[in-house]
Amino acid sequence: MRLAGERHRLPQNTLYAHLKPATTARCERVEDVQECLEFAARQRIPVAARSGGHSYAGYSTPDNGLVVDLAGLSYVRVDGQKAIIGGGARMYDIYEALGAAGRALPAGTCRSVGIGGLALGGGISVISRKYGLTCDHLTEARIVTPDGVLRTTSAHEEPDLFWALKGGGGGNFGIVTEFTFSTDPAPDLVVFGLDHPAGTAADVTDAWQEWMADAPDELWSSLRVDSGPKSVPSVKGTYAGTAKDLHRLLDRMPPAAREVEEMTYLQAMRHYAGPEDSGEPYVASSRMLHAHVPGSKIAELMDGQPPAMIQFDSFGGAIERVAPDATAFPHRDATASAQIFVNLGDLTEDRARALLAGVRDGLGAGTTGYVNYIDPEMPDWPTAYYGRNLARLREVANRYDPDRVLAFPQGL
Numbered sequence: 001m002r003l004a005g006e007r008h009r010l011p012q013n014t015l016y017a018h019l020k021p022a023t024t025a026r027c028e029r030v031e032d033v034q035e036c037l038e039f040a041a042r043q044r045i046p047v048a049a050r051s052g053g054h055s056y057a058g059y060s061t062p063d064n065g066l067v068v069d070l071a072g073l074s075y076v077r078v079d080g081q082k083a084i085i086g087g088g089a090r091m092y093d094i095y096e097a098l099g100a101a102g103r104a105l106p107a108g109t110c111r112s113v114g115i116g117g118l119a120l121g122g123g124i125s126v127i128s129r130k131y132g133l134t135c136d137h138l139t140e141a142r143i144v145t146p147d148g149v150l151r152t153t154s155a156h157e158e159p160d161l162f163w164a165l166k167g168g169g170g171g172n173f174g175i176v177t178e179f180t181f182s183t184d185p186a187p188d189l190v191v192f193g194l195d196h197p198a199g200t201a202a203d204v205t206d207a208w209q210e211w212m213a214d215a216p217d218e219l220w221s222s223l224r225v226d227s228g229p230k231s232v233p234s235v236k237g238t239y240a241g242t243a244k245d246l247h248r249l250l251d252r253m254p255p256a257a258r259e260v261e262e263m264t265y266l267q268a269m270r271h272y273a274g275p276e277d278s279g280e281p282y283v284a285s286s287r288m289l290h291a292h293v294p295g296s297k298i299a300e301l302m303d304g305q306p307p308a309m310i311q312f313d314s315f316g317g318a319i320e321r322v323a324p325d326a327t328a329f330p331h332r333d334a335t336a337s338a339q340i341f342v343n344l345g346d347l348t349e350d351r352a353r354a355l356l357a358g359v360r361d362g363l364g365a366g367t368t369g370y371v372n373y374i375d376p377e378m379p380d381w382p383t384a385y386y387g388r389n390l391a392r393l394r395e396v397a398n399r400y401d402p403d404r405v406l407a408f409p410q411g412l
Helices: 030-043 091-100 115-121 159-165 201-213 243-250 265-273 295-302 349-362 381-400
Strands: 023-026 047-050 066-069 076-079 082-086 138-144 150-153 175-182 189-195 219-226 232-239 257-263 282-289 308-314 336-343
Touching: 030 047, 030 066, 030 138, 030 175, 076 091, 082 091, 091 115, 091 265, 115 175, 138 159, 150 159, 159 381, 189 243, 189 265, 201 219, 201 232, 201 295, 201 308, 219 295, 232 243, 243 257, 257 265, 282 349, 295 308, 295 349, 308 349, 336 349
Parallel strands: 023 066, 047 066
Antiparallel strands: 076 082, 082 175, 138 150, 138 175, 189 232, 189 257, 219 232, 219 308, 282 336, 308 336
């Protein structure tokens, strides 16, 4: 274990760059993680695990606390149909290893997202309608609990803890040092994009929701609506089939500039990874959609606003065929997730958060949200993130962390 320098202290969202942990420990062995948790328990200081550092609320950089940086545990090993992944591995490296072995795992898109936060909160993917969430593929996890004990969890070993790790949120039960996932043969994919004109957000939003309601599992897509004098909608997605069949599906959407390209699984994941993060400050939140949201409402919320964006990711398919209490992830019946971003730009943080809350609650999409898009101002966040699984999750958290070593503002 070694102490990290200033460069490793900074979070992905520079809005929280002012937060300064007492120290950041870069762990290279499981024993380093155990030592960190034992120290935090003795000293009663805040502690947070960092896999990718993408926490929207800055909780991965506790002020005057200890950051347990897992970057030294970033290995990826593919063994037949299994992938064994260290708790500090990030998406780009994971996909490179999986793609080279001809295997696939539904996981995140941004290259620097860490496997830890992603999988522990559920894990939405561009192939989730066909293959499910990241947590649905978790078969075993090695976790250091706040008492410093390394535990192996699975459906047969410490099953309550294993259940909680499949969607119960990162940092609530311990620090996972290693994940084992089942994988699938890597599919060839058709990647597409639809660019619609400004001022068509209402019609496109209505059409997209109706389109995805009848879509085959092989089709995943997201609808993005960017603010502007007149908001601008665009759709992107993947299809695990032929380009010819995809074109027939795309013909059901309103006319748009269309791009379609056949790719291998690895090429598609590289495509979605995009460039390195810009490091610009932003605020973000989420809602889970369970019914049709009128497109006119989306246009009203986004027309004439400062730089902001809503991204709707399609659910359904394999996601909804898992019972809401089979894993800790409760939103199995959602039709889509809505991820809302407001860039600070020339705005003050207070003004940006006010705009964010107005869009979040103005959707009229109920009161649920996705824990991986954590929002420090989410109303009734425990119920929003965990729903009917909340009571069981709290019981597991109390059992494994009775002294609240892992306490943070939106922790169980």
